[in-house]
Amino acid sequence: MTSSLAAPATPAAGELAPPASPRGRRSIRLLRWLPLPIFGVPALLAAHHYGAAWGDLAVFAGYGAVALALPGTLVWRAAHRRSRSLAEDLAPGLAVGYVLEVLGYFAARTAGAPLLHLAVPAALLAVFAAHPALRRCWRADRDAERAPTGWIWATSGIAGLLLLWSCVYFMRSRGLVYSFNDADLPFHLALIGELKHHLPPKVPWLDGEPLNYHWFVYADLAATSWATGIEPETLLLRLYYLPLIGALPFALGAAARRLTGRWWPGPVAAVITLFGVAPYPYGWELPRTYVANGLGPVDDGVLLRFGLFASPTQTFAALLAVPLVMLVVDRLRGDGSGWPLAGLLAAFVAVIAGAKATYLPILLCGLLVVVAVTLVVQRRWHRPALACVALVVPGILFAQLVLFGGASQGMVVEPLGGLGRYGLGASTGLGATKFGAVPTTGAALVVITVVTVLAWVAIWGGLAGLFVRRGLLDPAAPLLLGMGAAGIAAVLLLNHYGFSQTWFLVAARPYLALAAAAGLAALVPRRLSRCQGWWLAAAAVGGATAVWALRPLGPSDPPTVKLVGRAQALDAIVAPNLLLGVGVIAAAAVGWLLGRRLAPALAGLAPTVVVAVLIGVSLPSSVDVLRRDLRAAHAAGYRPAPAEDTLMPPGTREAARWLRDHSDPDDLVATNAHCRRPVPCDNLHFWFSAFAERRFLVEGWGYTATVNKIQAETGLAGNVIPYWNQPLLAVNDAAFRDPGPATIDALRRRGVRWLMVDERDPATVSRRLAEHVTLRHRSGSAAIYQL
Incomplete structure (x- = not known):
């Protein structure tokens, strides 16, 4: 089936460069490999500096490469009957390795021999080495297009920056000997211990209480601990999230490549996913508790939060879900036939069902949107989408009825009830105070709701391209839009005392970003001139500059209802957003005028200029997050945080x-x-x-x-x-x-x-x-x- 999002992957005749000399090929190859030491070595040095022993790093890396990434990549390629470049296949292959590890550990733990799960990767490597038809999976196909050097540098830079930030932010603050004074990390550690020794698991701190939770990630951590001999505490605090976070930008890049047939949307999708944060044009600071937990002025599902490390369930499922969606997209487009891909899809659904409760429901919503759009537009049933629904629904039922015991986990239906609990409501007194819920009603609820929607538009403004360029004809577009809409709807309609409704938007964020990048690709001409590229970059810089310029114009202290009154507090929220809106409209007008009269090269780029401005508007907040954490680390001399006075009994x-x-x-x-x-x-x-x-x-x-x-x-x-x-x-x-x-x-x-x-x-x-x-x-x- 031809995709309206994906452009032809192969160059047209006459576009091929002349063959390079042997010396030139060696230089290009060296240039392509340089990002690994340039971005990877600093991350490893930082991890070691903050408490990860070299021996543990070496063992963990070797295990991940040989037992997870290598067999997983081979299986991924064999299932597709095609070997793309390693840059495209390695991150999805690592996710396949995790799926195989979880399923293998279940069998081994049931047999009472937990180390037996190592037989799965060993057998796979032996089969792929011995079978003549499978040996081709060890290298890319001859006609496989290699990832451009710029793509590799950009994606590696994003991953390296994220890993460095995680070491400085998370590892440094944990200290060399962590006190475990917060509740979440000992909770996770206890469940790892439970899965090391028992299957099915129960709550280990209260005998007889069922474990109604998504616990598959703890099985994976338990398997890793058995195989490597590394303490679960070291895995949880130092090592486990490194490959998951590092591989996520590459997985998103591979997915964007599959969606659009172009390379550059991959880094764009990764940037939007990881660094696109709700605009913050205000002069006052949010409460530190909210900032530390990644809860910004409104809920935007931001990944730059403590939960990226404190919630192994989310970090684990985030990587696994990207190849799952890639498999579903292939099936919707008619490219995913055959029992190997069907079996791989079923395996991903089975593991995701117990990895994180939020992913399969939003995937189901996306599939139902595909069915509905096809039924309305083409007056037919989308049979591949219905087949995927038939696979996903049992996974959801298994998770809800078996893993969660049919319990709501404290989630309640309360339309718009959670919006006032984020930073704007907390800092102004119009909503929550700390983490206590104060109902937000009337004009305050209207203002916060509108600001929330505008923030979402700023982050994912590229979605407009799917509508402007008829991108909805590709079933991938309604799938991604449906998944994003489900995450947004959950935040608007549900409420939870522990902010658990936010995880639906966190789960949907990568797919909103992929859809936004695909929409931007639909707006940008295939041959983008250097002049056009500079204009778009200037538009993004202009959007960011506008946010920074607006901050000093407002009050520097929180305009709380108690101090300035309700009306002035609302004005302090509304005014900067009105000015931003006027700026975006002005950018659209300038882009249209330049395209019509002054700069014909920009003709038709007005929507793209607006999207570039919106992307720029959403980036300063992420810069603030990174800068704040770097300043704190610099003030401490980049030394690990001192040991806290522990609440645990000494010893x-x-x-x-x-x-x-x-x-x-x-x-x-x-x-x-x-x-x-x-x-x-x-x-x-x-x-x-x-x-x-x-x-x-x-x-x-x-x-x-x-x-x-x-x-x-x-x-x-x-x-x-x-x-x-x-x-x-x-x-x-x-x-x-x-x-x-x-x-x-x-x-x-x-x-x-x-x-x-x-x-x-x-x-x-x-x-x-x-x-x-x-x-x-x-x-x-x-x-x-x-x-």
Whole structure:
């Protein structure tokens, strides 16, 4: 099927350059490989500087290359019956490697031999080396077009910048010895330990509680830990996200190449995905809590957030989803027939279903839009789209009914209820205060909603090209637009106490960016002259300059309702956006006039000039993010952050790891420690199960399906909800406060074999405990007893 988005991939006659001399070919080859050391070495040095040991880096890189990227790339090429350039195939191949690793680990863990998952890549490499018909997959086809040197440099630069920023922002702030004082990282670490030893998993910090969560990424981390011998803590804080983040720009570049048949939209899509941020033309700063968590003036799904590292589920699924969408696009265009591609598509759907809950629903919405558009425009059913729907729906049902137990996870339908909770509402008092929800109504809700929509238009303004140039004739366009619309609709219609509705837009962001880049490609002539290119670059610079120029014109302090009144607070939000709108209209007029009278070379480029201005308007905020983090690092001499005063009992790591080394994975542990902070009791206590890799009778009870349900019903903050099974908690705590044959026996009858004790609070543990159970280990304030 011919695509209206994709341009011919091969040059026309007469466009081929004369063959280069051997010396010239060597120079070109060297130039193409230079980005690897130029951008990769600084990232590795930064990772080592902030705590990643050279030995761990070498082992992790070798494992990723040999066991994931290489067999995955071979399978990707074999399934397509075509080997494109390595620049196009490597990132999707790495994603295939992760899919194979997860599925292989499930089989190996079920068989009780977790290292058996290594047999999958070993067998694949042997088959591809031995089978004559498959040996061609080891190298690109002779007629495969190589990625231009500029594309490689641009994409490598984007990946290198992102990796360097991640080291400076995330690794540096974690310190060389991290305290795990926030709740999310010990939560993730505990689930890695659970998947190392159990399948299917349960909540390890609360016995008997189902794990209603997307947990496939923890299986992948567990498999990596088994294979490399690297501690899960090191993987989580230092290594795991490096290949995922580094490969994402290349995956987006490959997808954009497949969509448009042109190379330059790939880096553009990567820039929009990673660095296109809601415009911020205001003079005051947002609350630091919002800035640190990537929640800008409005919700824009920005990836420059702490969650890029603190949420391995999102980072893992972000890479896997791009090849999944590429496979779906091939199938919609009629290029994805055959059982190898169908099997690969099914494998991706199966793993994505348990990797992140947001991806399959937005993909389903995109497919339904394809079906609807085809039915309305061509009066026929789009059979390939219906076939993909038939594959995606079971994945969604499996995730919702089996993995999530049919629970809502605290998500509620509340149209426009979450918009006032972001930075504009928080800084002005028109909406949220910190993370507490304050309903936004009336004119304030109208203003914030309009500003939100305008910010989305600025980031993804290139979408207009799909409508101007009839790009909707290609089924890829309605697919991407439908996925983007689903992410936007989720943010507008849903609300969650922990901002979880934002992950729908985070998931949809790459596909909005791909659609915007494809729309821009439809607007830009295939032969763009240097003059035209300079004019478009000037338009983007002009948009960015306009944002920076507007900031000093407004108030430097937050115009809160309490200080200046509701009307002036609204005026402070509206005025800069009106001026930006006037500037964009003026840019359109100038582009039209230049094209009509003064500069005929720009004829027809007025829409493109407007899009370039909008892209420029959205970039200063990302520059602010990067500059802020670099300044903080520079002020600290780029040294790792000093160790925090830990909330964990001193000696937790050592005691928990002793318990891990001297107990059976099926042993149940009891503890007297339940509250991360005592008043009120913060139930997000996961440290012991995280480091011990063992299940606990009652450690904490936060981040569970029951807490989510209670929170949705009562509106209470999830981390301070009391434990609902007070009789069980009383039995657990009695063994520590009043040890004796009866209280210890009560734990033994429940299957408890070990006690892990926080000895800092005498009110929770008796000195007579050692008279009834055997002390086996003590580190700092953490002690291990055996029943």
